Amino acid sequence: MSLSDEELERYSRHLILKEIGYRGQKRLSESKVLIIGAGGLGAPVGLYLAAAGVGTIGIADADNVDLSNLQRQIIHTTAAIGTPKVESAARSMKAVNPNINIKTYKIFVNAGNISDLIREYDFVVDGTDNFPAKFLINDACVMEKKAFSHAGIIRFKGQLMTVIPGESPCYRCVFTEPPPAGAVPTCREAGVIGAVAGVIGSLHALETIKYLTETGELLSGRLLTFDALTMQFRTVKLPDRGKGCAVCSDNPSITTLIDYDKPECEMCKRGQ
Amino acid sequence: MINVTICGESKQIKENTAISELLIQENVDMPQYVSVSVNDEFVGRDNYTQHRLNDGDTVEFLYFMGGGR
Numbered sequence: 001m002s003l004s005d006e007e008l009e010r011y012s013r014h015l016i017l018k019e020i021g022y023r024g025q026k027r028l029s030e031s032k033v034l035i036i037g038a039g040g041l042g043a044p045v046g047l048y049l050a051a052a053g054v055g056t057i058g059i060a061d062a063d064n065v066d067l068s069n070l071q072r073q074i075i076h077t078t079a080a081i082g083t084p085k086v087e088s089a090a091r092s093m094k095a096v097n098p099n100i101n102i103k104t105y106k107i108f109v110n111a112g113n114i115s116d117l118i119r120e121y122d123f124v125v126d127g128t129d130n131f132p133a134k135f136l137i138n139d140a141c142v143m144e145k146k147a148f149s150h151a152g153i154i155r156f157k158g159q160l161m162t163v164i165p166g167e168s169p170c171y172r173c174v175f176t177e178p179p180p181a182g183a184v185p186t187c188r189e190a191g192v193i194g195a196v197a198g199v200i201g202s203l204h205a206l207e208t209i210k211y212l213t214e215t216g217e218l219l220s221g222r223l224l225t226f227d228a229l230t231m232q233f234r235t236v237k238l239p240d241r242g243k244g245c246a247v248c249s250d251n252p253s254i255t256t257l258i259d260y261d262k263p264e265c266e267m268c269k270r271g272q
Numbered sequence: 273m274i275n276v277t278i279c280g281e282s283k284q285i286k287e288n289t290a291i292s293e294l295l296i297q298e299n300v301d302m303p304q305y306v307s308v309s310v311n312d313e314f315v316g317r318d319n320y321t322q323h324r325l326n327d328g329d330t331v332e333f334l335y336f337m338g339g340g341r
């Protein structure tokens with residue numbers, strides 16, 4: 001299908017970019033991206049990918065919108081408090097761009113459901129807020145050979161890397177295994193500036209668009225870190241893939257998915 | 273003293289400094305959960321006390337960041 005007159009105008013700023021152009025825009029419209037987590041990171045990713053015309057966007061999250069989310073989760077509004085995050089996110093994305101398909105999954109990913117979920121997508125975005133989920137997404141994407149972008153944020157800092165399974169180092173290559181529950185604080189315990197989620201989420205969206213349109217150099221084999229206090233971005237070269245990695249080496253010791261224990265503090269049970 | 277590059281900054285440190293000592297000198301928060309690469313190779317967390325730095329080494333600290341929602 002060719003782009004309609006409405007789409008030609010809507011995406012005109014993409015179409016004049018030689019790196020995107022008509023071919024890239026068509027590619028975006030035919031692409032399917034899964035965003036896991038409709039929160040601080042998922043919000044800007046969802047809005048930018050919807051605006052960019054990614055044809056199918058899946059979004060997975062089991063939570064409802066809470067008042068304390070709105071400081072950073074800009075895809076949700078005050079009126080949406082108490083409603084499922086995936087529905088609130090879908091409404092906002094549709095309002096930005098009615099041309100796209102949105103699939104909502106009111107679930108948290110786990111070892112039993114993630115593989116089937118990611119299989120039908122071209123690219124996966126990790127917008128989760130805990131290590132068990134981040135390792136699960138990594139392992140599932142490595143096993144399904146699905147490219148994905150990892151990100152994490154805390155306080156004034158953020159990090160980002162893109163994993164091309166079989167080619168570039170994975171999250172587990174760098175971080176080995178989840179820290180014990182509660183050992184390393186998450187945003188709800190340590191706080192985070194909403195705009196840091198915006199910076200890192202926007203970079204997430206850029207990596208997604210670059211991957212889908214085969215444009216530029218991905219953050220594969222590199223870890224980007226951002227510190228808002230000093231306004232420093234650094235890109236750290238990572239060692240080669242797989243050396244001793246439990247999941248992406250040529251002889252992996254992890255061959256089935258693991259549901260690590262989720263932290264069980266009072267605040268976590270209440271849901272951020 | 274030897275010259276090393278730590279997270280992009282040139283520094284002078286004592287000869288034979290182990291990674292575990294460097295983590296303390298650099299005031300790294302929760303050093304047991306920091307991944308360390310030296311000259312683009314990871315050093316296993318079990319080897320932080322044995323692995324000693326050489327003149328010209330490039331060291332990176334990679335931190336867990338678990339937030340996102």
Ligand SMILES: [Zn+2]
Nearest residue numbers: 170173245248
């Ligand atoms: Zn790996």
